[in-house]
Structure formats: structure tokens, C-alpha cells
Amino acid sequence: MSDDGQRSIDLGAALEDWSGPDDGRTAYDGAGDPAVLDLLAAARGVGVQRLVEVYGAGWRELPRRPTDPDLRAGLDALHDVLAAPTWDEGGWYVAGEPFQLALRPVADGVELGVPVGGWTGAGSLEWEVRDRHHVPDGPDHDQAAGAVIAVLLRSRHRTFRWCRYCRSHCAPEQLLSPDTCHACGTRWNGIVY
Ligand SMILES: [Zn+2]
Numbered sequence: 001m002s003d004d005g006q007r008s009i010d011l012g013a014a015l016e017d018w019s020g021p022d023d024g025r026t027a028y029d030g031a032g033d034p035a036v037l038d039l040l041a042a043a044r045g046v047g048v049q050r051l052v053e054v055y056g057a058g059w060r061e062l063p064r065r066p067t068d069p070d071l072r073a074g075l076d077a078l079h080d081v082l083a084a085p086t087w088d089e090g091g092w093y094v095a096g097e098p099f100q101l102a103l104r105p106v107a108d109g110v111e112l113g114v115p116v117g118g119w120t121g122a123g124s125l126e127w128e129v130r131d132r133h134h135v136p137d138g139p140d141h142d143q144a145a146g147a148v149i150a151v152l153l154r155s156r157h158r159t160f161r162w163c164r165y166c167r168s169h170c171a172p173e174q175l176l177s178p179d180t181c182h183a184c185g186t187r188w189n190g191i192v193y
Pocket residue numbers: 163164165166167168180181182183184185
């Protein structure tokens with residue numbers, strides 16, 4: 001703790017890595033990465049307009065790797081030793097700010113899930129996808145996907161809290177305490193990570 005405005009903002013840098021400039025909440029425009037939209041539409045064999053009608057917009061790649069270089073190097077080494085797809089299974093995309101929904105195309109449909117972030121050290125945020133649901137292709141796919149998405153969003157949204165300082169709606173990984181986000185903890189309470 002410090003009251004002199006001192007900032008050691010490794011954590012802020014990590015936030016930039018996964019959600020854009022500043023903490024991303026003002027920079028993210030909601031449309032998503034055009035290249036990712038094209039990729040997902042192609043994977044699903046539909047146009048972008050159809051894609052966003054079924055799954056929503058805002059898709060970009062889920063950050064897969066820890067932002068801390070030492071930890072990343074360690075995990076890379078471990079991954080090499082194990083010679084197996086362990087921590088980084090890849091292929092997931094996320095939508096929403098904060099991240100709200102995860103999607104990845106699979107051979108016979110899509111998988112949907114809830115993106116959940118966890119700090120593995122100062123400046124190192126890792127993501128995993130929980131509550132995974134496979135929605136197979138078929139005549140009922142769009143309706144089934146919509147139902148799954150509604151359930152997953154309810155689950156994720158229930159974990160969000162408002163920051164008492166910046167009034168942002170924050171996901172758990174953005175919160176220092178139930179009513180203060182990491183950025184405001186640093187900015188207003190002088191908390192150094
Ligand atoms: Zn805040």
C-alpha cells in the first residue's frame with residue numbers, strides 16, 4: 001500500500017494484453033476482429049451476418065498464453081517435456097467486454113463455454129473455458145446454440161460486479177475486492193502489485 005500515487009503497473013500491462021489499450025473498456029467497439037469473424041463464418045459455412053445472428057458479434061481470439069514472460073517460458077519448457085497438448089489447447093474465441101462467451105468451431109458443430117480468467121502471478125492472467133457445451137450441426141443447431149448461449153451468459157453475468165470508483169461492470173478477474181477493480185485499486189488506493 002502507498003498513498004503517494006506510486007504505481008507498479010505490471011498488472012495494468014497484463015490487462016492491456018488481453019483487453020486492449022488502457023483497460024480495454026473504452027477501446028473495445030463490440031464488433032470484434034474482422035479477420036476472426038471471417039474465419040468463424042468460413043468455419044461454419046455461413047456469411048458473417050448469419051454468424052452474428054446466431055452467436056453474436058465481438059469475436060476475437062482468446063488469449064491463450066500467460067502474459068508473464070518467465071511463466072510463459074516455464075510452461076513452454078514443460079510443454080516440450082510432456083510433448084502433449086496440455087495447457088494450451090487453443091482454438092477458442094471470445095466475445096464481450098469483459099469476456100462473456102467462448103466459442104470454437106469443431107468438426108460437427110461448435111463448442112460454447114464461459115471464459116474465466118485467473119491470476120497466476122502479478123501480470124500473468126490465464127484463461128480457461130468452463131461449462132463447455134457441444135452443439136452439433138443439424139436443423140435445430142441455431143435454436144440449440146441460442147439456448148446454450150442464454151444459459152452461459154446468465155452464469156457469467158451473475159459473477160460481474162460494479163466498481164465503486166470507475167462504475168465499470170467488472171468480471172471477477174478484474175476485481176481486487178468485490179467493489180473495486182484492479183485499475184482503481186492502483187489509481188485511487190495506491191495498491192502496488
Ligand atoms: Zn474501477
